[in-house]
Every structure is written in C-alpha cells, then in structure tokens.
Amino acid sequence: MNRWLAGADIGGTRTKIGLVDKETLEVAGLEVFPTEKYDRDIFMEQFLGAVERVCRKCSVSREELAGIGIGIGSYVFEPGGIVDSTWGYIPCLDGVALGDEVEKRLGISCAVDNDLRAIALAESRIGAGKEYSRVLSITLGTGVGVCLTVDGKFVEKEAVTHLAGHIMVRGKGEWVESLDQKGCYCPIFGCMENTCSATALEKMAREMVAPDIDNIQLFRLAREGRKEAKECLQFFFDCLLRGLNQMVYIFSPDVIVLGGGITKGFGPYGEELGKGIKARVHSRQRPELSISRLEENSGIIGAALLWLVEK
Numbered sequence: 001m002n003r004w005l006a007g008a009d010i011g012g013t014r015t016k017i018g019l020v021d022k023e024t025l026e027v028a029g030l031e032v033f034p035t036e037k038y039d040r041d042i043f044m045e046q047f048l049g050a051v052e053r054v055c056r057k058c059s060v061s062r063e064e065l066a067g068i069g070i071g072i073g074s075y076v077f078e079p080g081g082i083v084d085s086t087w088g089y090i091p092c093l094d095g096v097a098l099g100d101e102v103e104k105r106l107g108i109s110c111a112v113d114n115d116l117r118a119i120a121l122a123e124s125r126i127g128a129g130k131e132y133s134r135v136l137s138i139t140l141g142t143g144v145g146v147c148l149t150v151d152g153k154f155v156e157k158e159a160v161t162h163l164a165g166h167i168m169v170r171g172k173g174e175w176v177e178s179l180d181q182k183g184c185y186c187p188i189f190g191c192m193e194n195t196c197s198a199t200a201l202e203k204m205a206r207e208m209v210a211p212d213i214d215n216i217q218l219f220r221l222a223r224e225g226r227k228e229a230k231e232c233l234q235f236f237f238d239c240l241l242r243g244l245n246q247m248v249y250i251f252s253p254d255v256i257v258l259g260g261g262i263t264k265g266f267g268p269y270g271e272e273l274g275k276g277i278k279a280r281v282h283s284r285q286r287p288e289l290s291i292s293r294l295e296e297n298s299g300i301i302g303a304a305l306l307w308l309v310e311k
C-alpha cells in the first residue's frame, strides 16, 4: 500500500512530473510540459492534470499515492510552502502557498522546497556524493545553484545558501562584453553565475567563437582543436576553479559534485578541475571533485526525497 510518491520538478522553462517508488526510488511514467509562468489558474490546471495523467499511465490511483514532493526554482517559505519568486522565474506563483494548495486540491500531503536542495538530496543519497559526509552540490544550469548536505541531510531547515553561486570569480578588465551588457540580477560584478552557468558559457562562446554556437558544439570544436573554442573553455574553467576553491573555504566539503547538462561535456576538463582544487581548511583535508552521474530525472527523485525527509 502507498508504495508510490509523485515527484515534481518545476523549472522556469519546463515542469517534469513522475511517480517514484518509495523503496527503490525508480521513476515511472514521466510527464513533461512547458511551465506556465504568468497565469496561476492555467499553471495549477496543467500541474494537477499532469499528476492525474502520470497516475493513469502507471495504473496508480490517487489513494495509492503516499504524497507529493515538489522542487521549484525559488526560495520557499514554511509553513505552507509559500513560493518566493523574487527574481521572477515563475511570477504567477509568487506568494502562493503551493504546498497547502496542492494538498487541498489533491488530498495528499505535499512537501515543497528549492529545486537545488532536492537535487542535493539525490546526489548525497544515491549519486556521486553517497560515499561522503559533507557533500556540496553545485549545479551549472540557467544559473549556478549551491547546497551543502551532511550525511545525506540538510544543514539548515530552509534554503539559505542556494545563491552562493554569486561569489565573485572575474575581475574588471577581465570580462567578455556579452556577459556584462546586462550583467546579473545580483549586485556583484563578475559573479560565478554570470560567468560559469550554462547560460553564461553560451554567451561567451557566441562572442569568442561563433555567433550561433551552443555549448555542445563548443565542446566538440574544442575537442577538434579549434583555437578559439579551447581559449573560451580555458577562460571558463579558470573562472570556475576560482569559484570552487572559494567554496572549499566557505563550506569545507569532502566532495564537490558538479551537475547540470553542460557537465556531461566536461570529459578531461573534469579531471583538471579536480587537480586545481588546492584550497584546504586543514592539512588532512583533500576535497574531491565529482561530476554528477545522475540522469535527467534527478530533480524528480530529489523531490520525492524531499517528501521522505520532511513527512
């Protein structure tokens, strides 16, 4: 009975919902749809409709669902799972008690938290961090998200360090024009998010290599030996390394797990990055670097884990 959890990963672009087996953490019956950002009624209708569809696909009745976990790209206030969409990713949910609303509409218990916290739980329990105590998950996606777990648990009850990716990694006079035309929403010039996110890398590549290039093509050109592509990636990795070394002093991790789609292309650069982490909090410390091995569904599994640790 109640073997299943629903897991939802609400991003600024796409929302993914699946059922997760509570014991094995395997995902079944995936639904993916574009996130409605501006109309709350449409968003809720699409969200609840997708939960129904995913249950139907797997022949699981709502009564058989133990609960639902939601990871969302925002700060989340408790109690009630109130979404703080300060930076405007999903404006229609700003101030909405999403946890309470979903509980009321579905009649099952709901846990809501920041999406990077959900991924950090997955990394520390079933991913590259599972053999370590202090696991720092850093996700390079649209932005740069940061979360520390210790022994598979959160250090703080709510997200407080998820924006640590706004530390400075690039000085004035060391800039790529396209990154600084609009800058970041934070007040820190040359921050890691505006330099080392997947979005920032693509902007850099379009200025330094070719105007219509994407990150996959950039890594391919570098492997083929194209000078501009190699220089662009070198700059990117130099800046990333500055950020990772600072993270050691801030969080003192046993391992840093780097995730996000672009890390799949890192290859030999990943090894170089690991060697470049020289920061040490004490003489016996050897912070390691690992590239995430979790697949696309890590956000859904993480969301289910959120429910398991909170309920």
Ligand SMILES: [Zn+2]
Residues within 6 Å of the ligand: 165, 166, 184, 185, 186, 187, 188, 191, 192, 193, 194
């Ligand atoms: Zn920033």
